[in-house]
Amino acid sequence: MLSAYVDRAGVYTDFFEVMLPGQANLDEFIAAFYTTWLFRLERAVLTLGLRRRISDSDVMALANGTAERFAAWEVESRAEAQLLLCDLSGRTRSYLAVAPKEGGVTRLLFGSAVVPREGAELGAVVRAILPLHRFYSKALLRLAERKMRWG
Incomplete structure (x- = not known):
């Protein structure tokens, strides 16, 4: 699903995995x-920006496919x-997937795409924060793996 954005001109994509x-x-x-x-912190910021609470039941509705x-x-x-989400502006995508591997291991995948406006390039601010975005994405993925492993 995320691969649809990989070869598009001017689009930033990334893809991380853990076992x-x-x-x-x-x-x-x-x-x-x-x-x-860590994502609960982001949910708190989003709650302020969207002016509505984002609850664990909202997460569960997304997880089980009812939202x-x-x-x-x-x-x-x-x-x-696999799941591909698009933000309300249409500019970013979030991708989550699982892939069973031999030996009883599951590959957890998280990726994103940042799509510039039509006919534009990614702005300087977006390009400047990409290293932070990659760090944050990897941290979220590692924390999800640990939570799944240890509860």
């Missing part, structure tokens, strides 16, 4: 990812093992 011992499904990954302590919207995102595409 989780044991089997896991997408619902579990979504729930763990959006309830880590098409979550916080500042809408579901762009969903399959059994």
